[in-house]
Structures are given as structure tokens and as C-alpha cells.
Amino acid sequence: MEDEMFVKEIKGTLNRVLEIDLSLKTFSKIPIPQQIRRMYLGGKGLGLKLLYDRLRPGIDPLGEDNLIILMTGVLAGTAAPCSGRFHAVFKSPLTKIVGSSSCGGSFGRQIKSNGWDGIILKGKSDKPIVLYIHNDKVEFSDAAILWGKDILEAQQTIGTKKKEILVIGPAGENLVRFANAASGSRYLGRGGLGAVMGSKNLKAIVAKNGQYKVVPFFNDRFKKIKAKAKKYINRNHMTLLMRQFGTAANAEPIIKNSMLPVHNFTCGNHPKAINITGPKIKENHKTSYHTCKPCSILCGHKGLFNGEQVNVPEYETLALLGSNLGVFDPNDISRFNEICNKKGMDTISAGGTLAWAMEANQKGLIKTDLEFGDTEKIVKALENIANLEGFGKHLAMGSRTLSEKFGGKDFAIQVKGLEMAGYDPRGAYGQGLGYAVANRGACHLSSFPISFENFFRFLAPDSTRGKHRFVKFFENIYAAFNSLDICQFTGYGLTLETILPRLMPHFVLKFLMQNTPALTLALFDISIYPEFFSAVSGIDLSSKQFLRAGERIHILERLMNTNEGIRKADDTLPERFLFEPQNDDPEKRLVPLESMLNKYYRLRGYDKDGIPNQILIEKLEI
Structure with missing residues (x-):
């Protein structure tokens, strides 16, 4: 027990990655040469290099041969401002090309505390499992009682004391092509990582408190750089706007320049658009900070919506699940956001796909009850997508696949299969x-x-x-x-x-x-x-x-x-x-x-x- 409590120091990086074979239920250590570290740094770069060396072109993104690589950067576990992030790379089931996604929260820092710079996941479990990682040990645990639970329920069932969790919801289990994975209340949102985890029968990865502490190689130099960085961040105008209003600060300049997506990008503005701006949300929803650790910008906020204290929708959600669908009440957009967060779906792709369906319905290409501005129909559609019910099983494929099947490619607002963000x-x-x-x-x-x-x-x-x-x-x-x-x-x-x-x-x-x-x-x-x-x-x-x-x-x-x-x-x-x-x-x-x-x-x-x-x-x- 004393050994488990002992804190070992990591001088920057250990340059080792944990490789887990879900099919064989085995794991091993992969060393990272210093030259590769210098060339690819860590995070996304190192993840891509490892993926490039291991993944054959042409494989099925939802097949056993796909890989998931979760990678931290060298700053993970330090007190560098805004360094509480990690990265995932994989082949995307939505785009059929390389998928990558960045996430806040503490999961990446926790992986580092267990002595790993990252994790490679390969193969497929024969039944739903949860991985438990603790220092040099990996436990493969049955996930039968978790399968079918939404993200919040799964987090509560596993528990969060002395552990960090990366988990999928029903959308990932049902292979919705834009399903995501959650680290606390942060998400690996884009490209369908949740579906890849679901295809591998991987409900969650749980990293327990590890025995390692990250120490900068040159600690005095690090402290000086950190002080300068925080000074710059704390006096920057855009940073201060995001600190005050979150990413909803982006809404005002976008509206001013008529670049807000409205009704599937047919218009660039709307008389009700002011309702989704940062100042209005702060005024009407009593917002407060809810940020990643360690953060100096403080763009993550919570607020009071529909009588509950929940995450303030990010700008992209306000735009794609809001104005783009003809909805301008933040309470309604928050409802949509919470469904996506619990079911495990990317709000950008969900909004872009629903907007295509609304326009396709208007033009007679499909027959649904989806209409711009109808909030109850949007709620139902999001639930149907996650559960693959009714027309939801088609919507779960994303707007490119829908337009290839039913027509309407000209108004499927996507590039390479990925739905567009909220800037016209x-x-x-x-x-x-x-x-x-x-x-x-x-x-x-x-x-x-x-x-x-x-x-x-x-x-x-x-x-x-x-x-x-x-x-x-x-x-x-x-x-x-x-x-x-x-x-x-x-x-x-x-x-x-x-x-x-x-x-x-x-x-x-x-x-x-x-x-x-x-x-x-x-x-x-x-x-x-x-x-x-x-x-x-x-x-x-x-x-x-x-x-x-x-x-x-x-x-x-x-x-x-x-x-x-x-x-x-x-x-x-x-x-x-x-x-x-x-x-x-x-x-x-x-x-x-x-x-x-x-x-x-x-x-x-x-x-x-x-x-x-x-x-x-x-x-x-x-």
C-alpha cells in the first residue's frame, strides 16, 4: 500500500505509451524515441505519427482494424496555463479519413499521472467492457450494467472519486457516425470517436489516481515563462471577452458581419439573434465559471437554464443547434445541448444534419415532421438519432450520406463529410x-x-x-x-x-x-x-x-x-x-x-x- 501512495517524479515526459489489445485482453509498453518527440512534439502530432505507422489505408472505420490513439502533450500535468488538454486520433466513421479531436477536462492529466504519455487501443472486445488503468496495471472489467446508460448515468455509476473517466453514451453504442466521448463535462466532439469506441465494445476508460508527478526539466525557466504567459493572457482584449462571456463572445462580431448561420446558412442574420450573444446570456442566465484545470482564460461557464444549473452552450452549439435551426431562445438550445451531452453526440454535426433535413423536408426530398423553429420536433429528432429510431437511423449517418441517398447535395453544409462550424x-x-x-x-x-x-x-x-x-x-x-x-x-x-x-x-x-x-x-x-x-x-x-x-x-x-x-x-x-x-x-x-x-x-x-x-x-x- 505504501508503494501505491509513493509519488515518483516525471521529468517532463517518460516517452512511453500504453498499447492495449482489446481482442486479446493484453497490454504492453511502446517506447518513444527522443527524435520522434522532437519532430512530432506530442498530442496530435505524436498520435498521428503512431497512427500512420500502424494503420493501413482503406480499413473500415467501424471494423476491428481501426485504432484509437489518445495522446497527451508535454505540458500535461504541469501548471502551464490552459494545458489541461489531450488529443484523440483515429479513422473517422463520419468522414472515412483521419479523425482528430481535442478535449479539455482532467483525463489527459490523469493518464500522465499513471506514467503514460498516451494510450493505443486496438482490436475489439467480444463483449462490452470498461478499462481500468492504474500505473502499470490494466484491468478489463465487464460493462454489462453500464451498456445503455447515458453519459451522466455511467459517470455516476462508475463514480468519480480518485479517478477520471472517458465514456460514451447510447449514441456511441449505436454507432451514430458523429457520436462523441466525454471527459467530465468536456467532449472529444468531432469525427465520431464515440462510434469507434462503441464498435470496439468499449464503454469507458477509467484512469485512477497515479503515482507520478510531472516536474519540468528546467523548473526555474518554466516558472518565468509561465508568469510571462499569464501576464499576456490576462491583458488581451479577446481573452477578457471570453473570460466574461465564454465562447458566446464570438456571436456579436459574427452577427455584426452577417456571418451567423440561419436556416441552414441561407441567411446571415436575424432580428432575434441578439438573444444568443454573450452579454444577453450572461444577463439572463446568471453565468459563472466552470473551467478546465489549469486554465487562465476561463471560457467555460455554467448558467441557469430551464431551472437547472448546466453548462452554458458553446458558440458553435448556439449557432448550429440554435440559429441554424431557426431557434433563438437559449433555454431551448440548452435543452438540445443537454440531450447531446447525455446521449453523446457532437452538437455541430447534429445541428448541421438536422438543418439539412429541415430544408430537404421543405423541398419534398424526404418526408418528416422536422421544421425550422419547431423545438419539440428537434428534441424528438435528437432522441431518435441517438436511439436509431424512425428517421433517426438515417440522420445518424450525417448530412453527406443523407444527401447522397436522398438528394440535396448542394445544401448539405459539409466538407469531406464533416458538418461546417458556425461561421458563414x-x-x-x-x-x-x-x-x-x-x-x-x-x-x-x-x-x-x-x-x-x-x-x-x-x-x-x-x-x-x-x-x-x-x-x-x-x-x-x-x-x-x-x-x-x-x-x-x-x-x-x-x-x-x-x-x-x-x-x-x-x-x-x-x-x-x-x-x-x-x-x-x-x-x-x-x-x-x-x-x-x-x-x-x-x-x-x-x-x-x-x-x-x-x-x-x-x-x-x-x-x-x-x-x-x-x-x-x-x-x-x-x-x-x-x-x-x-x-x-x-x-x-x-x-x-x-x-x-x-x-x-x-x-x-x-x-x-x-x-x-x-x-x-x-x-x-x-
């Missing part, structure tokens, strides 16, 4: 390019040029000038963030509060970004991130090497997708954004994608079909 690209052309080329589909977190186009107004949103350069920059740096596994929201404070952008007048910075984007981006100081990596891991890494690692990780993911058949024809947008202006847009804007895409390919080093060329692959040592 007709109001920000760079964001349109970012959606089209994003590796996992219509993802706003692969790159986020809209922050420069609309939030800060550094770039003209309705211009194509330089947008290919900004998309590439954001892709590289976000791939690196997700491999360090630090919250992407830190990018506001840790890059925009450095000397150049802080002291330079806005009009000068705007002029430079518009006219000399390559030079301006090269002058951005991102040094805090590699300094954190080096201080914790003991591995020297410059800003240039950090960005190069991000590029390597992004290109590796692209290569994995092209091995699955992705080509230029897949790097596109729904026809709605290319040929159909918003109903309420007097300027009749459309996304001029083709010219930006060709420039992006040349800049990236892709051939005319969108495949990374051999020179690029060799340069990045993939």
Missing part, C-alpha cells in the same frame, strides 16, 4: 479557403483566419489577397498548438501581446498584413510555445523548429488523407457558398475559392491534385 464563409473568404482545405473536413480549428478578417479587422474579409498565406500559417501553428496540447485560445494573448503587434498602431499592422503578409507573419513572436516545450521536456526547440514541426504534422495528416483517396475535388465548399448568396445580403457575396486554392497548393508544395510532392515529404523527413 461568404463573409470571410480566408475562412472559406480554410474550411475547404482543412484536413478533417469543414473545421474552424484547423485554421482560423476569421479572427484576423472579422474579429481584429487586420484583413479585408471580402478580399482574396494573401489569404493562402494566412491559412497556411494558422494550419501550421494550430497543428503545433494541438501537439503541445495547449488551448488554441492562448493564441490571442501569447502572439498578439508580444512587442510587434502590441506597440504597432492598428492601421500600420493592417497595412502590413494586407500588403506584406509573408514578412509580417515571419515577424510574429511565437517563442513562448517552444520555450514551454523546452523547459518541460529538456529538448531544445527554436520557434522555427516549432513551426516546422507544425508543418510536418499538418502535411503528415494530409498525406494520410490522400492515401485514403482525398484529391483536389474534395477541397471544396458546399455549392451554397460558391453560387448562392445569402437571402439577406445586399452585396450578394460568394466565395471565390478557385484562385485562392491554386495559390495555396503552390505555397504548400502540393501537385495539381492536392497531393504533397516528394520534395516536400523529404524536406520534412516524413
